[in-house]
Amino acid sequence: MPEHVAIIMDGNGRWAKKRFLPRFVGHQKGLNSVKRLVAHCASVGVKALTLFAFSTENWRRPQDEVNKLMGLFLKALQKEVSKLNENNVRLLIIGDRSGFSEELQTHIHLAESLTEKNTGLVLTIAANYGGRWDIVQAVQQWQLAHPDSSVAEMTESDISDFISLSELPEVDLLIRTGGEQRVSNFLIWQMAYAEFYFTDELWPEFNESSFDKAVSSFAHRERRFGKTSEQVAQ
Numbered sequence: 001m002p003e004h005v006a007i008i009m010d011g012n013g014r015w016a017k018k019r020f021l022p023r024f025v026g027h028q029k030g031l032n033s034v035k036r037l038v039a040h041c042a043s044v045g046v047k048a049l050t051l052f053a054f055s056t057e058n059w060r061r062p063q064d065e066v067n068k069l070m071g072l073f074l075k076a077l078q079k080e081v082s083k084l085n086e087n088n089v090r091l092l093i094i095g096d097r098s099g100f101s102e103e104l105q106t107h108i109h110l111a112e113s114l115t116e117k118n119t120g121l122v123l124t125i126a127a128n129y130g131g132r133w134d135i136v137q138a139v140q141q142w143q144l145a146h147p148d149s150s151v152a153e154m155t156e157s158d159i160s161d162f163i164s165l166s167e168l169p170e171v172d173l174l175i176r177t178g179g180e181q182r183v184s185n186f187l188i189w190q191m192a193y194a195e196f197y198f199t200d201e202l203w204p205e206f207n208e209s210s211f212d213k214a215v216s217s218f219a220h221r222e223r224r225f226g227k228t229s230e231q232v233a234q
């Protein structure tokens, strides 16, 4: 079982379009998939699930869709957090939250504080997140913490200490739905050794058995981390 699974949830818009529905209905259905997958991951023993909900590039979408997505995030936080808390889920939000409304920022803070001590699944929502942004903020945080040092002395492990999710194991498995096969500036630092799994299923169609299929594909991969097959077998 992978410890840390990251998912690029793609295809909400196409799911809706195929049914002659507004794109937003696809996002609502997508939220259903999120809820099912969170429960499933907790029950099969995944330690961390990280979902790409909104990228730094998604602000370029039509204003109406952006507003509706923000409304959906806020509603989900207000409605779902107590249930997550009852299920011992710890919720984290990564990304540049200064881009969000005050109200959304307040609810993000409340949700994180409420679930801070939970010891079950760590559910991370990446919102206004970009992998390059993350690397830059890690360097900046390091410099703030070491004002007398020069970046010339920086090591990889310094970045790993300040990158988002530094307290979690690195991503083992990246799943992307919706048929595209790219990383789209997601957790580029944290996915350095991840296995990738792509499926044509659209995110609202992605269910527990789709997830199990991805995990079973992961279980059959040989992870060598730069070594030879023979070394790994030893």
Ligand code: FPP
Residues within 6 Å of the ligand: 009, 010, 011, 012, 013, 014, 015, 027, 028, 030, 031, 034, 051, 052, 053, 054, 058, 072, 073, 076, 125, 178, 203
């Ligand atoms: C990608 O599909 C999806 C998004 C940009 C938004 C993701 C949001 C959700 C799954 C719902 C809410 C989630 C949380 C965690 C509260 P797309 O719109 O790019 O689909 P398309 O490629 O078919 O147009």
